[in-house]
Amino acid sequence: MKLETPVELVWLRDDLRTLDNPALFEGMKQGEALAIYILDTRSPGIRELGGAAKWWLHHALKSMATSLREIGVPLILRSGDPEQVLQELINDLPISAVRWNRRYSPSEMKVDAQVKRRLAERGIQVQSYCGSLLKDPWEVQTAGGTGYKVFTPFYNRLLELNIRKPLPAPEAQDYPGRSLPATEDLETWNLLPHSPNWARGLEDTWEPGENAVDDRLALLIDSIVGQYPEARDRPDIDGTSALSPALRWGHLSPAVLWAELEQVASTQPEKAQGCYALRRQLAWREFCWHLLFHNPQMLEKNLRAEFDDYGWAEKGQSKEIDSFISHWSQGETGYAMVDAGMKQLWNIGWMHNRVRMLAGSFLVKNLGVHWKVGEEWFWDTLVDADLASNSANWQWVAGSGADAAPFFRIFNPELQGKKFDPRGVYRGRFAPLGSDPIVDLRDSRQDALEAYEQMRKLH
Numbered sequence: 001m002k003l004e005t006p007v008e009l010v011w012l013r014d015d016l017r018t019l020d021n022p023a024l025f026e027g028m029k030q031g032e033a034l035a036i037y038i039l040d041t042r043s044p045g046i047r048e049l050g051g052a053a054k055w056w057l058h059h060a061l062k063s064m065a066t067s068l069r070e071i072g073v074p075l076i077l078r079s080g081d082p083e084q085v086l087q088e089l090i091n092d093l094p095i096s097a098v099r100w101n102r103r104y105s106p107s108e109m110k111v112d113a114q115v116k117r118r119l120a121e122r123g124i125q126v127q128s129y130c131g132s133l134l135k136d137p138w139e140v141q142t143a144g145g146t147g148y149k150v151f152t153p154f155y156n157r158l159l160e161l162n163i164r165k166p167l168p169a170p171e172a173q174d175y176p177g178r179s180l181p182a183t184e185d186l187e188t189w190n191l192l193p194h195s196p197n198w199a200r201g202l203e204d205t206w207e208p209g210e211n212a213v214d215d216r217l218a219l220l221i222d223s224i225v226g227q228y229p230e231a232r233d234r235p236d237i238d239g240t241s242a243l244s245p246a247l248r249w250g251h252l253s254p255a256v257l258w259a260e261l262e263q264v265a266s267t268q269p270e271k272a273q274g275c276y277a278l279r280r281q282l283a284w285r286e287f288c289w290h291l292l293f294h295n296p297q298m299l300e301k302n303l304r305a306e307f308d309d310y311g312w313a314e315k316g317q318s319k320e321i322d323s324f325i326s327h328w329s330q331g332e333t334g335y336a337m338v339d340a341g342m343k344q345l346w347n348i349g350w351m352h353n354r355v356r357m358l359a360g361s362f363l364v365k366n367l368g369v370h371w372k373v374g375e376e377w378f379w380d381t382l383v384d385a386d387l388a389s390n391s392a393n394w395q396w397v398a399g400s401g402a403d404a405a406p407f408f409r410i411f412n413p414e415l416q417g418k419k420f421d422p423r424g425v426y427r428g429r430f431a432p433l434g435s436d437p438i439v440d441l442r443d444s445r446q447d448a449l450e451a452y453e454q455m456r457k458l459h
């Protein structure tokens with residue numbers, strides 16, 4: 001490599017795609033782009049990925065390296081402290097700019113701000129972009145200039161805003177190949193499970209990376225979206241996009257999905273209702289990040305402080321509670337809808353939304369266990385585990401969230417099963433055996449309502 005050729009460094013994070021990636025696009029436009037992924041093992045507050053997410057990341061990085069190679073962009077892998085890693089690269093290469101797509105969790109924003117400051121001190125240009133959300137969380141504001149606490153007004157405001165159009169595909173570059181900086185061997189990151197390899201169901205179900213997105217998107221538009229309003233609550237059929245991991249890891253840009261749905265709604269009117277319904281769900285993802293940005297305490301604390309007095313049980317509190325938690329996580333509560341969901345989660349790293357809601361409700365209300373216990377289990381087992389969506393939805397289920405389900409609406413897993421899995425196909429697929437119920441539905445519901453009334457009396 002001619003040392004004087006300036007290098008555009010693109011720091012990849014939750015945006016593992018080559019299409020509609022603003023930081024990569026701009027880097028390639030401005031010069032010779034080199035991409036880096038840093039496994040951050042040092043920065044305070046950065047939550048370690050769960051097991052399923054690590055599995056996904058391993059394969060996604062392999063796939064990303066291939067996609068990047070096709071457009072002439074080398075991918076460097078490093079682990080450690082991002083600031084130190086970037087400083088080292090800057091020492092070794094004639095880097096003209098560092099570019100990334102923005103992240104929005106409190107700890108990640110802190111890391112990014114610090115890195116930006118330090119690089120600026122060295123005279124390195126740092127440019128960040130909105131690539132993982134449709135809008136930066138601070139761009140969607142109430143008339144009074146604050147963030148939203150309720151989804152519908154947030155959504156209505158989002159619809160009024162101009163959502164950026166997807167970028168054209170980047171043109172392949174010719175990166176001068178020699179003297180690339182050292183890269184770590186992905187295998188040494190130990191992201192995959194070994195003895196036992198519990199990821200077989202994940203391997204059979206998913207193809208992490210950008211490549212698989214096109215096919216799923218085509219199927220979504222062809223046959224799923226038209227039925228989405230009726231089918232989206234039915235775990236027994238393939239009636240939702242199943243694109244949550246692709247969105248989580250950035251293989252699919254939300255702007256691309258948004259534009260696609262708009263286009264289909266305007267050209268195929270029979271699918272318009274489905275497109276709008278799906279667009280609304282995509283906006284829930286935005287809303288969760290919006291909530292987290294404005295309420296960074298949401299990861300740990302009830303958004304409605306009165307729930308601090310609810311008296312949820314914690315892990316380790318008693319043998320009975322630990323046994324409840326273990327039965328719930330293993331899918332052995334004796335309620336087939338809950339068990340099928342929990343086994344689906346364990347087997348394939350994903351669970352249908354309706355079942356996430358009722359399995360969550362069962363833990364928090366019928367078993368009286370704190371939502372954080374459920375949040376942690378989901379964090380470890382979901383391939384789409386997402387800091388904002390996971391915590392916001394757990395708080396929604398628990399009733400402690402900003403725009404949450406009223407606490408007294410306690411899902412009845414048996415009625416839910418009759419309604420949303422009428423022929424028992426879903427239950428039969430994931431929980432065919434059945435076991436004795438660990439709690440009585442009516443009694444545990446009554447206990448939850450009484451605890452709720454006690455809490456209300458205190459406020």
Ligand code: FAD
Binds near residue numbers: 351
């Ligand atoms: P679709 O119905 O096809 O929706 C399209 C996209 O919209 C999804 O891929 C997702 O990105 C977004 N979306 C849909 N519903 C929601 C929602 N309620 N909140 C936020 N975004 C939404 N989703 C995650 O991506 N990561 C999580 O960690 C996560 N944890 C959850 C925990 C609980 C307790 C609950 C009740 C829900 C959670 N969800 C989470 C939201 C939702 O269950 C999943 O996004 C959805 O099931 C993914 O399936 P899909 O892609 O087929 O969704």
